Amino acid sequence: MEPIISFKNYTFKYSAGAEPVLKDISLDIFPGEKILITGVAGSGKSTLAGCINGLISSEKAVEIAGELFVDGKNVKTLDAVQLSRIVGTVLQDIDMQFVGATIGEDIAFALENDCVAPADMKATVHRAAALVNADALLERAPSELSDGQRRRVAIAGLIVDETKIVIFDAPLTGLDPIAARHSVTLINSIAQHTKSTLIIIEPRIEDVLYRDLDRIILMDKGCIISDMSPDEMLCTDVLAEHGLREPLYLAALKYAGVSLTPEKCPRRFDTLALSMSDKIKVSKWFHDDNIIKGELKREVLLEVKNASFGYDGEALLNDVSFCVNRGDMVAVTGRNGAGKSTLAKLICGFEILDAGYIRLDGQSLLNMTIRERAQKIGFVPQNPNILLSQETAFDELAFSLHLQGRDEGEIIERADDMLKICGLYDLRKAPVSSLSYSEKRRLSLASVLVLTPPILIIDEPAAGFDLNQYFEIMDYLLKLNDEGTTIILLTTDLELMLEYASRVIILSNGTLAADETPAQLLCDKEHLKQASLKETSLYTLANACYITPPEDLCTRLIRVERQVRDYVEE
Amino acid sequence: MSRNKNGVLCYIKRDSAVHRLGAASKLIWLLLLAVTTVITYDTRVLLLLFGLCAFAFALSKIRPSDIKAELIFIGVLLLLNFGLTFAFAPEQGCAIYGTRHALFPLWGKYYLTTEQLFYSLNVFLKYFTLLPMALLFIVTTTPSELAAGLNAFGIPYRFCFSASLALRFIPDIQREYRKKSELLQSKNVALGRKVSPFKRIKNSADMLLPLISAQLLSMEQLCASMQRRGFGKNKKRTWYVHKNVTAPDFAVIATAFVLLLLAIYTIYQNNGRFYNPFG
Structure with a gap:
């Protein structure tokens, strides 16, 4: 042919x-x-x-x-x-x-x-x-x-x-x-x-x-x-x-030492033929390690209460209430169109609530302009084309810093550092219009991160990154979080939530469907469905290998991967 | 209900008989109506037209509040017209109708006359028939329908499509401007409420230029996309928004012709464009 x-x-x-x-x-x-x-x-x-x-x-x-x-x-x-x-x-x-x-x-x-x-x-x-x-x-x-x-x-x-x-x-x-x-x-x-x-x-x-x-x-x-x-x-x-990120179940199988051959049809979990001895290997690998969980009590930083909003009588958000504590890394999830972006717009002040209130540090945001809110809240939209306004990547960051009134030396230093973190340093003098979609995504993220606001709202942080960049950015966010930045991630990436978020807020058709830990979410088929998430293949693998509770397998893999990454970096 | 956030005049979606009419028939109606209202000063005809205009609004489910700003603008224009006419030619009505019924003196040589008032009524009717009708056309016809309508008149489709693109371009820029402005404010750029007007204008201008150049660039991309999807490969094209000509379309066009003939007839009957109740 x-x-x-x-x-x-x-x-x-x-x-x-x-x-x-x-x-x-x-x-x-x-x-x-x-x-x-x-x-x-x-x-x-x-x-x-x-x-x-x-x-x-x-x-x-x-x-x-x-x-x-x-x-x-x-x-x-x-x-x-x-x-x-x-x-x-x-x-x-x-x-x-x-x-x-x-x-x-x-x-x-x-x-x-x-x-x-x-x-x-x-x-x-x-x-x-x-x-x-x-x-x-x-x-x-x-x-x-x-x-x-x-x-x-x-x-x-x-x-x-x-x-x-x-x-x-x-x-x-x-x-x-x-x-x-x-x-x-x-x-x-x-x-x-x-x-x-x-x-x-x-x-x-x-x-x-x-x-x-x-x-x-x-x-x-x-x-x-x-x-x-x-x-x-x-x-x-x-x-x-x-x-590249290989399918999660395969990563776990490889760590567990299961040998894979094309005859086992590993292309999908449901085509994969695992023998009993393979399953035992996974189970053994899992039990090699203990999982410690802990929770901290923290003070409320952002309070959303009875928030409702809509256009033309069509409700986009209906009576949503939740709190975000200082130093939290919270994921807001829900299917495309569930109200995640609307919520972000309301918090940033692009839209005004029809009912309810949002308080930051106990203070109502109602009469604050977008700019006043921006002193405390940084927002990275999903579409990078809108946020970027300068000629080159460096200018984009310098512009943000200029507005904060920083001096020239500090601007150059901080902009360059940020460009390095986002893998854009080589492109710092390139015109923004010539950057690829993923480079623009990273640049728009960088342009907000460089301002170090106390609260960050990031719409789909992982979209547009390859695996290494993803880990680099997420680990950087984790570091910011450890240093006290409160981070709200709007995402539909279950692995990201499991690995990085301490809590998940699930929106469904504009209402709050659940507010729970990622591990709870993983076991909760009803909520997974509402959030339009799928069980990860790891969950299925855990069930196939008789591991209970199954979400721990995910935690295990994440920890191993982190260790491997740290090892490679050293 | 409908919040037009940009505050611009554009298509307002409602389900109404007027919305369902073909763009071509609405355009014929508007053009003939324009000729009719311009040529006639016959108050009876103008009243009839005014009544039809009000009826069309009622049918269209477009409320005067939807186009409040534009109506106020027409009102201001009209008052200006009245004021200037009266200031420079206070006896214009008398000159037209050939009689003089003074009501009361205002000051100096200025008298208010019944003729002047009657003349002003005619002008008022003209303004508030034609301009709201034009507005109604704009808010009940999408740019694409307009393009399809113009094309039906034999105007080349490339031209029609460009015209509709240009019309779409305006709200696009405004929406992009709003989005960008919000995001830049969230990055601490001085725009929006609580900022001194001067600073705001300067920063808006700084933002607007790249926005327009970006829009032009996206126009270029749009043209490439259009070509890739076969725009311009044939001498003709059809339109997705095409509407078959229905009975109401014929009724509208026929009415427009009848009104024009009526206006011409009254000119003949009145021996001029004005209807004179005084003599």
Whole structure:
């Protein structure tokens, strides 16, 4: 069979860049294959996709060696528009995807241009929207939707376009685990439906593997490191070696000394065949260690009482009450659209409560302006595009510090330190607009962290980071927390909560569903469902190996991983 | 109910007969109505038009409070018009109607006359028929419907689509501005309440420029996205928001024509544009 995509000794370099972004890539992808391209930020995986769909390679200031054939044609002979008829793409920066005034119009856009009759068009749009569970959103403007909803809707646009190849660039960014599962299922069924070749670019391996794939291609530093079936690759350690998080159950199995072979089908927990002796190994590894738990009593710093808020009579938050103690690291969770961001906006003063109150240090926030609140509360939104306003990464941090009235020497020192922590030091003079999505995410986080406010609210702290950066940032947050900063994390990442949060506040449809410890949450199927979280694979593994209580296995793994990290650092 | 946070005039979503009308028929109605109200000073016709305008508002479920600021603006404009006309030509009404019924003297040579009052009534009716109707058109028609409507008139679709993009661009900038302003305030930039106006203007300007350049950049990206999704590949395109022409559309257009003919007829009958109850 002829490959539908064929790289032959392909090297790609930005004229301004010192190093090629892709180095001598040779790769064949065949029609109908489902491929995961993975790697840490900056590994070249997005660039690879950008060459296939012509979004990058058609730009001017690039140098290309070698050949790339897409659907039998040399891409040099095609422009981005012609390529777009063959390759459909859902971009990571979803803001750039939408052209229609409403969701319905956006899904219909390609049909409009093909002169489809309006009646047929409406039927097709409704079908596509129903497939992605967005039929209720058709009349909304893209800007009114949450990130998760917009991702779903962008997929509906692809269904309608019916291209031979579909590329999803980081489709799970910002999605809660259940939404991510839905998304993966959706992406697969769409590819089957349109009989397209499917390419997913994504670092969240465990979530993508929720549905079967043909191959995983691992990239690092512009090269293809490994190209194997999921079962084969998961038996090796290459993913972890190249900075990616392997599925948690596999990490635990490997620590426990269970030998993995492709025959055991480790690609998913439910396909994995564990023998009795394997289970005993896990159980033994677990009992090697005792788990100590402790709790501290602390004073209330932030009090949210009977908070209600809504637009147009539609309640977004309904009678929510909870407290955050000084020095807490609290996670606020709930499915996409449950009211997490609304809560943050209310605390920061972007929106005003309809009823109830919020007190900080016993003092009502009601009459305080956004700026006055900002002296005490730092907020990092999920979408980095809005927060950034300066020319370069360094300026962005210096700007924040300037406003605090710090002197020049201190500004440079603190900005540089922060850039190093966020892995942006090499890019400190780069224009903000040239940064990748994940770099912008880190920069927006840095620009708030550098101000060291006593309370930090961070929307999806992990989104956009690879594993090493994630640990680095989270450990830094932990350090700030130890030094007394109170941190509120808006997240749907259960592992993050288990590892870092002392308490979890669960919102469901704008109401407070629960306020408990992460360990309690893990055992609580009802609350997990309400928060649209899934049991981690570790929980399932613990049950399979008769470990009780099962959440302790997670704690165990986290502690081991931390020890391993500390060991490597020393 | 509906809170338009940006305070701009834009589409207000309601389920009403007026919203359901095709953009093209609403546009024809508005254009014909404009011609009619401009040519006629026949008070009876103007009263009829005014009544129809009020009826259209009632049908549309758009309340005057939704467009309060704009209505006040029209009112101020009208008062200015009255004031200036009276200051420079206090006898304009008499000149038009050829009679003079002085009510009472004001000062100097200024007298209030019935003719002047009657003339002012005509002007009032014109203003408060046409301008609210234009407002109603804007708040009941989405930019996309407008584009589809214009295209139906034979205007090239590229132009129509650009026009609708431009209309969408304005609330977009305002929303982005608001979001950005909030976030910058949360980073201690002096904006928003409790900041001296001068500082606020300076900081807003500092923020606005990058915002506009970012918007222009995103416009470029938008154009690329549009091309990738096949915009411009055919000579024609269809519209998702297209509405089939229904009986109410015909009724609206027919009414507009009848009103125009009526206005022309009264000109012929009155021997001029003015209806004269005095002579």
